[in-house]
Each structure stands twice: as C-alpha cells, then as structure tokens.
Amino acid sequence: MRKLSRNCGGMVNCSFLHALKPMASASNPAAAEELSRILNTAPPLDPQAYRGDVRLTTRFSHGAVCGQVLPMNEHVVMTYYGASQLYTWRDGRRHSNGVKRPGMLTLIPRGHEAHWEVAGNVEVSHVYLSDAQLQSCAATLGSDLPDLQFEDRISFDDPVASRLIQVLAQEAENPLEHSRLFADQAIELLCLHLVRSHVAAGMRAVRDMLPGLQPWQLRRLRDYVHERLDQDLQLDELAAVVGLSRFHFCVAFKRAAGQSPYAWIVHLRMEKARELLAVRRLSICQVALEVGYQTPSAFASAFRRTQGMTPSAFRAVVRPA
Structure with a gap:
C-alpha cells in the first residue's frame, strides 16, 4: 500500500x-x-x-x-x-x-x-x-x-x-x-x-437470557400509556412502570409484544386517533394534541404512514360514531 x-x-x-x-x-x-x-x-x-x-x-x-x-x-x-x-x-x-x-x-x-x-x-x-x-x-x-x-x-x-x-x-x-x-x-x-x-472474550453468554414481559406487565403498561397519550413518553418511565431497567425493558418488551415500545405506542396513538376522528367533536388539530403530536403536519404524516390515508380522508369516509 x-x-x-x-x-x-x-x-x-x-x-x-x-x-x-x-x-x-x-x-x-x-x-x-x-x-x-x-x-x-x-x-x-x-x-x-x-x-x-x-x-x-x-x-x-x-x-x-x-x-x-x-x-x-x-x-x-x-x-x-x-x-x-x-x-x-x-x-x-x-x-x-x-x-x-x-x-x-x-x-x-x-x-x-x-x-x-x-x-x-x-x-x-x-x-x-x-x-x-x-x-x-x-x-x-x-x-x-x-x-x-x-x-x-x-x-x-x-x-x-x-x-x-x-x-x-x-x-x-x-x-x-x-x-x-x-x-x-x-x-x-x-x-x-x-x-x-464486539467485546473481548467473556460475553458469549449473551443469548436467550431475558424473559419477555408477563401479561400483567403488558396490561399495566397499556393502562399507563392510554392515560398519557398526549405526553412525550420516555423509556425510563415505561420501564419503571413494570419495575425493570430500561435496557431489560426494551429486550423483554420486544420479546413479548413482537415490536418495539416506540412502534407499540404509535399504534396506540393511531388507535385513539381513529376513535376521535370518527366522533367528529374535535378538530384535526385538537385530535393531534390529544394523541401526542404537537403539530397537525406531524400527526398527518404519522397517520398517513400507518393508516394509508390522511386524517381528513379518514374522517370523510368513516361512518360517524
């Protein structure tokens, strides 16, 4: 060379x-x-x-x-x-x-x-x-x-x-x-x-050591998140809800739920958003705030990415609740 x-x-x-x-x-x-x-x-x-x-x-x-x-x-x-x-x-x-x-x-x-x-x-x-x-x-x-x-x-x-x-x-x-x-x-x-x-010898034991979350832990998390969908949730607080370290929580959650905590929370936000859009009492801007998005554009982008249409289009086709 x-x-x-x-x-x-x-x-x-x-x-x-x-x-x-x-x-x-x-x-x-x-x-x-x-x-x-x-x-x-x-x-x-x-x-x-x-x-x-x-x-x-x-x-x-x-x-x-x-x-x-x-x-x-x-x-x-x-x-x-x-x-x-x-x-x-x-x-x-x-x-x-x-x-x-x-x-x-x-x-x-x-x-x-x-x-x-x-x-x-x-x-x-x-x-x-x-x-x-x-x-x-x-x-x-x-x-x-x-x-x-x-x-x-x-x-x-x-x-x-x-x-x-x-x-x-x-x-x-x-x-x-x-x-x-x-x-x-x-x-x-x-x-x-x-x-x-990428560590030196001694870490081969890292495999299949951590169990997934228990059903009661998932239920507790769902209740906690549902009450705070309008907030910017952090991994530390979610881990504390079920009494785990943040690192253990991430691994155990993925093993139990089949997806990351972030993806799961987005799913819950969109689930709540669909419900609020169908009720039609709130504006789209208000719905965005209720499910944790600070701007209508950020909400619209997330909704379109996960639901395949904009919030306005969804509201136009869904039957009023």
Missing part, C-alpha cells in the same frame, strides 16, 4: 511510531475534544446528551488525517459515507492497512491510543458511548458477566450497527415528534449489539 505520510502536513513524523499502550484515566479528554484536534474540525454534536451521557453527531466531513489519537474518555463508534479512502492504523502492537468504504464501521475503545493516517476527505457520523452506559447494558444481561473490554476494530462490515448509527445521525440532524424516545431505543439497540458482537 502506498505511503500516506504526505497528508500529514507536518503534524507528526509518520515514519516513527512509539509503542502505544491502552490507558484510561479521568484526565483523558472527551471524545469530541480529542477528535476535534485530530480532525482539525469540530464534530457537529447534537446539543442534547442522552441517558448515560451518550452523545451523537450529525453526518459531517473532514479532511485527510495523520496523527496520534490520544486516549479518550468515551468509546467512539463511527460509520462512513461517500467516497472510499485508504487508511493506515498502528497502536504499537498491531498494524492495519485497508480501505474505508461506505457502510463500514470503526470502533475506538475508551482509553486506547493509536496512530492514524487517512487519505483524502472522509464523510462520517459518530456516536460517543460512555463506559458507564455500556457497563450498565451488560449488567442487565447477567450478574456474572465480566467488565466489557472492547478491541479496536477498524473499517469492518457491520450492517446492523452501521444502520443504527445512520438513523441516529438523521435524528440528530432533523428531530421529529417523539425523537427522544426513538433515539433512546436506537441507542439501547446499538449498545446491545456492541455487547453481543
């Missing part, structure tokens, strides 16, 4: 690399801070931090890279878009050359240091996962599981994680109604997938 050192622009001497050892401390920089330095551009962060201090970026571009990435306080997961680019990576023990292609994934564990060279412009989006968030996800899968220990993985294929990161970047760029609930679930799925697929 051809040398990429001409892209360094004097940043570092790319022909000389020290042995770099994984390390982690409270003094390590935040991922966004360190990547701003090495990329020479600030990753465009979603202004809100999610549970466990998880941070998202929108899709963005940066130029060629040649330098030493210092240990960071978060795990960094990124996916690629746009043109393919050559890369070289070394951490003193290992060396990798290859091509970054659209849809590929890179995982940089918390506290790891390495030297990077990337040719040309790169289009990416990032997720910064706190170690506490990932350890919390793992803890819900079994008390005897060891602490997570990720390995650096560079430009590899993982369609599931890549698609989840793309979805999160879209939510960060253009948040829609109930975006927080949707993003929280996507983050939980990403954490579960990473725990199952």
Whole structure:
C-alpha cells in the first residue's frame, strides 16, 4: 500500500511510531475534544446528551488525517459515507492497512491510543458511548458477566450497527415528534449489539437470557400509556412502570409484544386517533394534541404512514360514531 505520510502536513513524523499502550484515566479528554484536534474540525454534536451521557453527531466531513489519537474518555463508534479512502492504523502492537468504504464501521475503545493516517476527505457520523452506559447494558444481561473490554476494530462490515448509527445521525440532524424516545431505543439497540458482537472474550453468554414481559406487565403498561397519550413518553418511565431497567425493558418488551415500545405506542396513538376522528367533536388539530403530536403536519404524516390515508380522508369516509 502506498505511503500516506504526505497528508500529514507536518503534524507528526509518520515514519516513527512509539509503542502505544491502552490507558484510561479521568484526565483523558472527551471524545469530541480529542477528535476535534485530530480532525482539525469540530464534530457537529447534537446539543442534547442522552441517558448515560451518550452523545451523537450529525453526518459531517473532514479532511485527510495523520496523527496520534490520544486516549479518550468515551468509546467512539463511527460509520462512513461517500467516497472510499485508504487508511493506515498502528497502536504499537498491531498494524492495519485497508480501505474505508461506505457502510463500514470503526470502533475506538475508551482509553486506547493509536496512530492514524487517512487519505483524502472522509464523510462520517459518530456516536460517543460512555463506559458507564455500556457497563450498565451488560449488567442487565447477567450478574456474572465480566467488565466489557472492547478491541479496536477498524473499517469492518457491520450492517446492523452501521444502520443504527445512520438513523441516529438523521435524528440528530432533523428531530421529529417523539425523537427522544426513538433515539433512546436506537441507542439501547446499538449498545446491545456492541455487547453481543464486539467485546473481548467473556460475553458469549449473551443469548436467550431475558424473559419477555408477563401479561400483567403488558396490561399495566397499556393502562399507563392510554392515560398519557398526549405526553412525550420516555423509556425510563415505561420501564419503571413494570419495575425493570430500561435496557431489560426494551429486550423483554420486544420479546413479548413482537415490536418495539416506540412502534407499540404509535399504534396506540393511531388507535385513539381513529376513535376521535370518527366522533367528529374535535378538530384535526385538537385530535393531534390529544394523541401526542404537537403539530397537525406531524400527526398527518404519522397517520398517513400507518393508516394509508390522511386524517381528513379518514374522517370523510368513516361512518360517524
């Protein structure tokens, strides 16, 4: 593979690399801070931090890279878009050359240091996962599981994680109604997938461990949600209703109901909306507010997507209740 050192622009001497050892401390920089330095551009962060201090970026571009990435306080997961680019990576023990292609994934564990060279412009989006968030996800899968220990993985294929990161970047760029609930679930799925697929030895036990919700738990949830369809419901409060951690709740709910909590709540909102539209006492704007949508356009979009017609068209054809 051809040398990429001409892209360094004097940043570092790319022909000389020290042995770099994984390390982690409270003094390590935040991922966004360190990547701003090495990329020479600030990753465009979603202004809100999610549970466990998880941070998202929108899709963005940066130029060629040649330098030493210092240990960071978060795990960094990124996916690629746009043109393919050559890369070289070394951490003193290992060396990798290859091509970054659209849809590929890179995982940089918390506290790891390495030297990077990337040719040309790169289009990416990032997720910064706190170690506490990932350890919390793992803890819900079994008390005897060891602490997570990720390995650096560079430009590899993982369609599931890549698609989840793309979805999160879209939510960060253009948040829609109930975006927080949707993003929280996507983050939980990403954490579960990473725990199952990309940690060092010791996590093979993650399979068929969590039971689904019991019928009484589903009934309690339905009653709780029905009374609050006009509110922006959060995963934490739904999990608390049935006495589970948020991570356990997401897995157990999907196993019992065959769909995500987000999709289930949308179904309940549309069920109530059809009932209110048939009664005809409320305007469409009022119906939207009653089922948790702050604007008629957001309600109309969700209704058309799930029911195959607009609220106005439904009201025109349905027999008055």
